[in-house]
Amino acid sequence: PQAYEADETSLKDRLAFIDRYPNAARITRLCMGVSFTALTIGALLGIVQALHRTNVFRGVISSADYYSVLTGHGVLLALFFTIFFLTGIFTWGTSRSLGMGLPSPGFSLGWFLLMLSGAVMTATAIFGGLVGQIPFSADVLYTFYAPLQAHPLFYAGLAAWLVGTWLAGADWIRTYYHWRQDNPNERIPLQMFMIMTTMLMWYIATLGVAVEVLVFLLPLSLGLIDSVDPLLTRTLFWFFGHPVVYFWLMPAYFAWYTVLPKLSGGRLFSDPLARVVFILFLILSTPVGFHHQYADPGVPEGFKFIAMTNTMFLLLPSFLTAFTVVASMEYGARQRGGTGYLRWLKALPWGNPAFAGCALAGMMFAAGGFSGIINAGMNINSLIHNTLWVPGHFHLTVGTASALTMMAISYWLYPQITGKRLQFYGVAQIQPYIWFIGMGLMSNAMHRAGLAGVPRRTAEPQYQQFDFAPVLGSMPEMRLQIAIGGTLLTLGALMFVLVMVGTWLAERGRGRLRVDSHLPEPISGPSDSPRVLDNVKLWFLIAVVLVAIAYGFPIYSMVADGAFNPAAPPF
Ligand code: HEM
Numbered sequence: 186p187q188a189y190e191a192d193e194t195s196l197k198d199r200l201a202f203i204d205r206y207p208n209a210a211r212i213t214r215l216c217m218g219v220s221f222t223a224l225t226i227g228a229l230l231g232i233v234q235a236l237h238r239t240n241v242f243r244g245v246i247s248s249a250d251y252y253s254v255l256t257g258h259g260v261l262l263a264l265f266f267t268i269f270f271l272t273g274i275f276t277w278g279t280s281r282s283l284g285m286g287l288p289s290p291g292f293s294l295g296w297f298l299l300m301l302s303g304a305v306m307t308a309t310a311i312f313g314g315l316v317g318q319i320p321f322s323a324d325v326l327y328t329f330y331a332p333l334q335a336h337p338l339f340y341a342g343l344a345a346w347l348v349g350t351w352l353a354g355a356d357w358i359r360t361y362y363h364w365r366q367d368n369p370n371e372r373i374p375l376q377m378f379m380i381m382t383t384m385l386m387w388y389i390a391t392l393g394v395a396v397e398v399l400v401f402l403l404p405l406s407l408g409l410i411d412s413v414d415p416l417l418t419r420t421l422f423w424f425f426g427h428p429v430v431y432f433w434l435m436p437a438y439f440a441w442y443t444v445l446p447k448l449s450g451g452r453l454f455s456d457p458l459a460r461v462v463f464i465l466f467l468i469l470s471t472p473v474g475f476h477h478q479y480a481d482p483g484v485p486e487g488f489k490f491i492a493m494t495n496t497m498f499l500l501l502p503s504f505l506t507a508f509t510v511v512a513s514m515e516y517g518a519r520q521r522g523g524t525g526y527l528r529w530l531k532a533l534p535w536g537n538p539a540f541a542g543c544a545l546a547g548m549m550f551a552a553g554g555f556s557g558i559i560n561a562g563m564n565i566n567s568l569i570h571n572t573l574w575v576p577g578h579f580h581l582t583v584g585t586a587s588a589l590t591m592m593a594i595s596y597w598l599y600p601q602i603t604g605k606r607l608q609f610y611g612v613a614q615i616q617p618y619i620w621f622i623g624m625g626l627m628s629n630a631m632h633r634a635g636l637a638g639v640p641r642r643t644a645e646p647q648y649q650q651f652d653f654a655p656v657l658g659s660m661p662e663m664r665l666q667i668a669i670g671g672t673l674l675t676l677g678a679l680m681f682v683l684v685m686v687g688t689w690l691a692e693r694g695r696g697r698l699r700v701d702s703h704l705p706e707p708i709s710g711p712s713d714s715p716r717v718l719d720n721v722k723l724w725f726l727i728a729v730v731l732v733a734i735a736y737g738f739p740i741y742s743m744v745a746d747g748a749f750n751p752a753a754p755p756f
């Protein structure tokens with residue numbers, strides 16, 4: 186709290202964001218409100234699944250409804266919670282880093298409402314499946330593989346939501362062009378640079394899923410066509426499905442690079458390195474999608490190999506991030522009086538929930554990165570393919586690195602966009618630790634159970650053979666660990682929501698916000714790097730060329746025999 190009060194910056198910085206840019210603050214609040222609503226529902230579905238499939242507590246749903254629940258969990262958390270948060274924090278970042286509001290409040294509200302109505306349509310289609318009388322149903326999981334078929338509302342909602350994200354990106358980028366007119370020679374502010382590269386990656390990546398939904402799945406579910414090619418549509422999905430993981434991760438990186446160093450008491454170590462990392466993500470995110478299709482027949486091995494190679498190159502920006510972020514934290518700790526090789530860790534503000542959440546999320550991300558290397562290996566992937574190992578992996582990455590960072594950074598950001606003091610501060614302080622312990626248990630047990638062959642995506646994994654897994658200890662023990670971990674996690678999510686709702690309902694006081702919103706300059710600033718880094722068009726072009734190399738031939742060979750062949754009827 187002391188560090189929070191120590192605000193030595195100009196009056197402009199001391200004014201809360203909400204007073205400077207009321208419109209951007211409102212859009213950010215709206216996006217965060219929807220995001221946290223999705224988180225609440227998704228977390229409740231999470232505990233239902235965890236207890237149901239571990240056989241600890243059944244009774245909320247029947248096994249037949251498990252797929253609707255799992256679809257809701259995946260879509261609400263992996264798509265709506267994360268990406269509504271992204272649109273919120275990027276709206277804030279655009280205005281904050283450019284020092285100007287968004288040009289037209291109506292347009293901004295428009296894309297938000299489009300995203301919201303799309304999300305509501307999709308959720309209605311999913312949860313309609315749980316209510317017998319309603320003709321909707323969408324138990325196709327968040328990957329909606331053809332020829333699984335959902336109600337058209339599911340796809341129409343996703344399409345509307347997606348177009349909303351495109352318009353959001355256009356809104357931020359045109360704000361940038363307004364800024365550019367007044368600042369012809371300035372370097373792009375770092376946060377804006379991150380937003381632009383992330384959105385350009387998103388424009389490339391979503392092309393795949395847009396074609397999949399609009400050309401194939403929506404017409405199929407409307408009955409306009411009667412079959413699709415599962416391989417082609419899966420390929421279009423994973424064209425999008427890997428880069429989407431960076432869309433989840435980039436808001437977290439954005440926070441780790443631009444806010445976490447300050448929360449640690451220091452400054453960002455290197456602005457140029459941060460730019461290099463985001464360029465690498467723009468270039469390499471998309472031409473790797475085939476690493477989700479190692480088990481798919483019909484994709485030439487050589488192209489799987491190219492995808493694997495690109496994937497391993499993607500480790501580079503992640504290692505650069507680990508270095509830069511930890512170096513910034515160490516610098517902060519030493520500014521606060523920390524010494525020694527590792528003792529400086531103790532000087533960090535572990536009682537500040539915004540800091541603690543980001544730091545714990547980063548630690549878990551390292552573990553998730555290692556299990557990700559296993560997933561990415563073409564040969565070793567077959568050991569864990571479609572087992573519980575995979576959800577074990579991505580609950581560390583999107584489920585913690587992204588999710589916990591988003592929660593943690595909200596403790597810092599939400600007061601600035603509401604003008605209110607954070608309520609239930611004590612609850613906020615222990616919340617990241619509850620999440621960390623819960624995820625430690627659940628994810629560890631999922632990884633181990635997966636190695637023993639326990640499948641993912643089923644309400645009934647407890648066939649006899651899995652309870653006698655010979656090597657890795659007893660499976661009942663793993664099941665219990667998953668159940669306890671899942672319960673702690675849901676508790677953690679609800680604690681977060683309590684703090685946010687409490688703050689939302691609190692009076693807007695006139696006192697200081699207990700949040701220091703000033704973000705100091707990096708130790709090594711943008712002028713230490715060549716200007717070509719800011720040539721975003723060049724990096725975008727290189728990205729497009731790489732995508733064409735990685736995908737051109739395989740997609741051509743899939744459509745050469747007709748885009749609907751081999752023809753699979755829907756079910
Ligand atoms: C799947 C529990 C939070 C994203 C699962 C599964 C469980 C689970 C047990 C595996 C189900 C199966 O394969 O049969 C939980 C609990 C959470 C939680 C208890 C605590 C709140 C999250 C978060 C995210 C997330 C925060 C992302 C931001 C997913 C996704 C799947 C999944 C994408 C895969 C769905 C599929 O296979 O289609 N979760 N989870 N979960 N979870 Fe979570």
Ligand code: CU
Nearest residue numbers: 426427476477
């Ligand atoms: Cu991937």
